[in-house]
Amino acid sequence: MARVGVFVCFCGANIADFVDVPTVVEEAKKIREVKFAVDYKYMCSDPGQQMIRDAIVQYRLTSIVVAACSPRMHEKTFRKALSDAGMNPYLLEVANIREHSSWVHQKDKKAATDKAGDLVRMAVAKSIANEQLHEISVPVTKRALVIGGGIAGIQAALDIADARIPVTLVERSPSIGGRMAQLDETFPTLDCSQCILTPKMVDVASHPFIELIPYSEVIELDGYVGNYKAKIRKKASYVNFKSCTGCGACWQKCPVKVPNEYNMGIDTRKAIYTPFPQAVPNKPVIDAKHCTMLLKGKCGICAKFCEKGAIDFKMTDEVIEREIGAVVVATGYDLWDATPYEEYGVGRYKDIINSLEFERMVSANGPTGGLPVRPSDGKVPKTVVFIKCVGSRDKAKGIEFCSKICCMYTAKHAILLHHKVHDSRAYIFYMDIRAAGKGYEEFVNRAQVETGAVYLRGRVSKIYQKGEKLMVRGEDGQLGQEVEVEADLVVLATAIIPDKENPALARLLGISYDKYGYLSEAHPKLRPVETAKAGIFLAGCTQAPKDIPETVAQASACAAKVCGLFAGDTIKKDPMVSTVNKDFCSGCQNCVKVCPYQAIVTEDIPLGHGAKEMRTVAKINEGVCQGCGSCVAICRSMAINLAGFTDPQIINEIVAI
Amino acid sequence: MEEVKDKIVSIEKPELIAPPEWKPVIVGILCNWCSYAGSDLTGTSRTQYPPNIRIIRVPCSSRVDPWFIIKALQTTADGVLISGCHPGDCHYISGNYYARRRFLVTKELLKMVGFHEHRVQFSWVSAAEGAKFAQVVKKVTEDVVKLGPLHLYKKENFSK
Ligand SMILES: Cc1cc2nc3c(=O)[nH]c(=O)nc-3n(C[C@H](O)[C@H](O)[C@H](O)COP(=O)(O)OP(=O)(O)OC[C@H]3O[C@@H](n4cnc5c(N)ncnc54)[C@H](O)[C@@H]3O)c2cc1C
Ligand code: SF4
Ligand code: SF4
Ligand code: FES
Numbered sequence: 130m131a132r133v134g135v136f137v138c139f140c141g142a143n144i145a146d147f148v149d150v151p152t153v154v155e156e157a158k159k160i161r162e163v164k165f166a167v168d169y170k171y172m173c174s175d176p177g178q179q180m181i182r183d184a185i186v187q188y189r190l191t192s193i194v195v196a197a198c199s200p201r202m203h204e205k206t207f208r209k210a211l212s213d214a215g216m217n218p219y220l221l222e223v224a225n226i227r228e229h230s231s232w233v234h235q236k237d238k239k240a241a242t243d244k245a246g247d248l249v250r251m252a253v254a255k256s257i258a259n260e261q262l263h264e265i266s267v268p269v270t271k272r273a274l275v276i277g278g279g280i281a282g283i284q285a286a287l288d289i290a291d292a293r294i295p296v297t298l299v300e301r302s303p304s305i306g307g308r309m310a311q312l313d314e315t316f317p318t319l320d321c322s323q324c325i326l327t328p329k330m331v332d333v334a335s336h337p338f339i340e341l342i343p344y345s346e347v348i349e350l351d352g353y354v355g356n357y358k359a360k361i362r363k364k365a366s367y368v369n370f371k372s373c374t375g376c377g378a379c380w381q382k383c384p385v386k387v388p389n390e391y392n393m394g395i396d397t398r399k400a401i402y403t404p405f406p407q408a409v410p411n412k413p414v415i416d417a418k419h420c421t422m423l424l425k426g427k428c429g430i431c432a433k434f435c436e437k438g439a440i441d442f443k444m445t446d447e448v449i450e451r452e453i454g455a456v457v458v459a460t461g462y463d464l465w466d467a468t469p470y471e472e473y474g475v476g477r478y479k480d481i482i483n484s485l486e487f488e489r490m491v492s493a494n495g496p497t498g499g500l501p502v503r504p505s506d507g508k509v510p511k512t513v514v515f516i517k518c519v520g521s522r523d524k525a526k527g528i529e530f531c532s533k534i535c536c537m538y539t540a541k542h543a544i545l546l547h548h549k550v551h552d553s554r555a556y557i558f559y560m561d562i563r564a565a566g567k568g569y570e571e572f573v574n575r576a577q578v579e580t581g582a583v584y585l586r587g588r589v590s591k592i593y594q595k596g597e598k599l600m601v602r603g604e605d606g607q608l609g610q611e612v613e614v615e616a617d618l619v620v621l622a623t624a625i626i627p628d629k630e631n632p633a634l635a636r637l638l639g640i641s642y643d644k645y646g647y648l649s650e651a652h653p654k655l656r657p658v659e660t661a662k663a664g665i666f667l668a669g670c671t672q673a674p675k676d677i678p679e680t681v682a683q684a685s686a687c688a689a690k691v692c693g694l695f696a697g698d699t700i701k702k703d704p705m706v707s708t709v710n711k712d713f714c715s716g717c718q719n720c721v722k723v724c725p726y727q728a729i730v731t732e733d734i735p736l737g738h739g740a741k742e743m744r745t746v747a748k749i750n751e752g753v754c755q756g757c758g759s760c761v762a763i764c765r766s767m768a769i770n771l772a773g774f775t776d777p778q779i780i781n782e783i784v785a786i
Numbered sequence: 787m788e789e790v791k792d793k794i795v796s797i798e799k800p801e802l803i804a805p806p807e808w809k810p811v812i813v814g815i816l817c818n819w820c821s822y823a824g825s826d827l828t829g830t831s832r833t834q835y836p837p838n839i840r841i842i843r844v845p846c847s848s849r850v851d852p853w854f855i856i857k858a859l860q861t862t863a864d865g866v867l868i869s870g871c872h873p874g875d876c877h878y879i880s881g882n883y884y885a886r887r888r889f890l891v892t893k894e895l896l897k898m899v900g901f902h903e904h905r906v907q908f909s910w911v912s913a914a915e916g917a918k919f920a921q922v923v924k925k926v927t928e929d930v931v932k933l934g935p936l937h938l939y940k941k942e943n944f945s946k
Contacts, residue, residue: 199826199829200843201818201822201823201826225826225841227829228825228826228828228829228830229825229826229829229841230837232829232830232832233828233829233832233833233834233835233837233920234834234835234837235832235834236834237837240837241837243837244837244840247840248840248841251840251842641879661877661878661879705845723848723884725878725879725880725881726878755878756845757845757846757848757849757877757878757881758844758845758846758848758849758881759846759848759849759878759880759881759884761849761851762848762849762850762851762852762884762888763884771845771849774844774845774849776851776853779842779844779854780853780854780857782842783813783842783854783857783858783861783862783863784857784861784862785862786811786813786840786862786863
């Protein structure tokens with residue numbers, strides 16, 4: 130028969146003032162299976178735990194109930210006490226008589242005491258049905274997959290690889306670098322983006338522990354923490370990278386012009402192209418959507434000019450498989466399309482551009498040679514209006530959040546404008562100036578003092594054309610009156626949104642995302658880089674808008690998590706997982722459908738002992754199972770049970786009241 | 787089907803007056819990540835609520851088998867409260883959606899055999915909603931007090 134020990138805690142006065150602890154002990158002693166019951170001031174203290182350890186040995190106890198604070202508080206502490214006494218830690222149950230009784234029924238000691246007594250009885254009943262459980266250990270494949278090669282992915286890959294852990298970095302576009310490669314100078318220090326980024330890109334390419342797979346996408350992820358299997362589709366580049374020297378003869382001769390993504394479509398690139406001069410890898414790819422040879426079988430000029438014979442029009446997509454133990458997702462951001470702002474005439478007026486277009490114009494390697502120009506006539510603007518919060522913080526337009534970085538880059542843009550066009554003036558319409566960060570407020574002050582930028586607090590209500598100029602009408606909240614600025618160029622700081630393919634990617638990875646498509650962290654405060662799926666981590670703007678310092682910090686945090694996960698040869702996992710009793714399983718596969726983690730597969734077993742015919746039953750991968758219990762409740766054959774929360778345990782609790 | 791459902795009324799007899807010493811028992815089955823954490827917060831914030839509820843912790847509301855509800859009503863409970871994370875917030879991504887559907891069916895079934903619909907209730911309580919948890923418990927307790935002790939299908943009534 131079971132021999133249960135009950136330990137009731139006073140928690141100083143927290144429990145003892147509102148629950149009659151000795152009575153609870155006396156009530157517990159009346160339960161047939163309880164062989165020992167005692168109270169103590171602080172059960173979690175060292176002497177308290179010693180009492181448990183001693184009693185286990187002395188009374189040959191088979192399960193333990195501690196009546197104290199919430200199990201969410203000290204379950205681990207007490208489990209350890211059991212282990213230390215040589216008892217299986219999962220033979221512990223905690224009766225929550227503090228949060229669930231003494232703290233919430235402070236005006237009725239009798240009722241609180243009765244309830245505490247019931248809670249103890251329930252825990253005793255449950256503990257009798259407890260089983261010995263053992264931590265599951267699963268092997269780990271020590272290779273990380275990083276998806277997205279912006280600064281987030283680059284930093285995460287480098288940090289992991291520096292710990293001598295192999296990394297596979299998958300980047301969708303032909304080069305790594307991401308948005309940061311498009312920026313000119315960066316706030317709050319105004320150092321040149323390319324100058325600080327390119328060395329890191331080169332490091333990625335030359336790192337012995339990094340395998341860079343550009344121009345490719347992850348198309349499948351199977352498995353579970355420590356044991357994922359990824360399928361990566363490498364798009365055909367039609368250029369044999371092994372023989373290509375990157376000389377550029379091909380794209381110089383290609384006759385097809387395509388809007389240049391790197392320059393935000395301000396100029397054109399060719400159908401065979403290297404996205405930008407510092408690209409890594411510095412090899413061209415053929416854009417199959419525009420190449421006339423691939424579309425119509427005519428041309429082939431690039432092949433003629435390639436001395437190395439590297440062009441291969443017959444190349445096809447290739448699927449690469451990699452076994453990996455952890456994933457870092459770093460797919461970055463995009464700019465929101467401001468077309469819904471009809472009152473601004475977005476799309477109608479050529480001289481309204483977005484912030485990344487401005488960024489490209491003022492970049493030394495940009496399409497306009499580093500000068501801002503009006504798209505309509507190519508003239509250098511003297512009066513530039515910057516509008517912040519376009520889309521952001523505008524619930525009516527569908528985006529409630531603050532994009533976080535626009536205040537800072539707009540201040541930067543004012544400075545850059547001033548540097549490039551000395552006799553220009555910036556007008557900045559804003560709702561608030563959010564400059565929280567080291568050196569950020571100072572940077573905004575600098576923009577105002579150094580450049581004479583005029584900050585106007587208020588929303589823009591209308592933009593209309595008057596001759597060559599764009600008239601920007603808005604309100605000046607400080608003066609409380611309407612103002613109109615005659616602008617040569619208008620720059621919109623449009624909202625930062627996640628990559629549009631994020632939801633699809635999230636589904637294939639089995640992680641969640643919010644209504645905007647940002648990938649969700651496991652806990653907004655305490656687990657900001659983990660996802661709810663073990664072994665998958667988030668870095669950079671794929672999780673929320675961020676600037677570079679924050680992105681890099683998060684990426685390094687991901688790397689630390691990955692290294693931690695890979696520190697041993699196996700990963701320890703909570704044993705509270707489900708198992709299928711094959712004898713009872715009818716093979717209906719309802720459980721397969723409900724499992725949120727695809728932890729359940731089917732297997733064929735002989736119909737009977739030694740029989741030839743087979744039948745199908747469910748099988749749960751304990752490495753993948755997270756222990757939610759969905760499958761247990763759905764199973765009509767009662768073939769599944771969840772360790773730690775079995776039917777007998779829960780029913781025992783119910784009937785013990 | 788709708789019409790048929792509307793015609794079904796409780797066969798619980800209101801004339802079964804509660805004895806004066808009667809105190810209702812509510813069985814609360816709470817998911818670990820939201821509602822149980824929320825109920826802990828109720829405690830930490832010292833928000834008071836009626837002492838009739840006995841809380842059972844499960845990992846997720848999707849672990850709740852209708853059997854638990856029926857077993858509780860048959861043995862110890864006068865009312866049952868199931869509580870989980872808000873839609874979209876389930877720690878296990880989608881568990882509470884299954885729980886919701888399963889619960890609705892169970893409730894219809896219980897109504898059909900005569901239980902008053904207030905005997906079993908469902909709520910979404912997040913880990914931050916300590917005050918809401920107290921309100922929910924108060925409401926369920928008051929509802930069950932109004933209904934009186936549960937005699938219907940109680941095991942002891944059969945053994946007699
Ligand atoms: C106008 C402007 C100015 C800015 N100025 C500054 C500044 O001065 N200082 C500062 O600190 N910050 C600045 N920022 C913010 C900065 O750009 C970001 O913080 C940073 O680029 C975020 O990096 P990331 O790696 O998260 O995302 P990204 O740079 O967007 O990189 C994401 C990468 O992932 C790839 N990718 C996407 N989806 C997939 C997929 N499914 N599979 C594989 N690969 C994929 C993309 O091709 C891309 O290479 C500015 C932003 C803007 C808009
Ligand atoms: S075990 Fe919990 S209830 Fe007891 S003293 Fe420690 S904190 Fe307080
Ligand atoms: S308990 Fe949850 S995670 Fe585990 S197998 Fe069942 S449904 Fe899947
Ligand atoms: S974890 Fe709370 S409902 Fe699933």
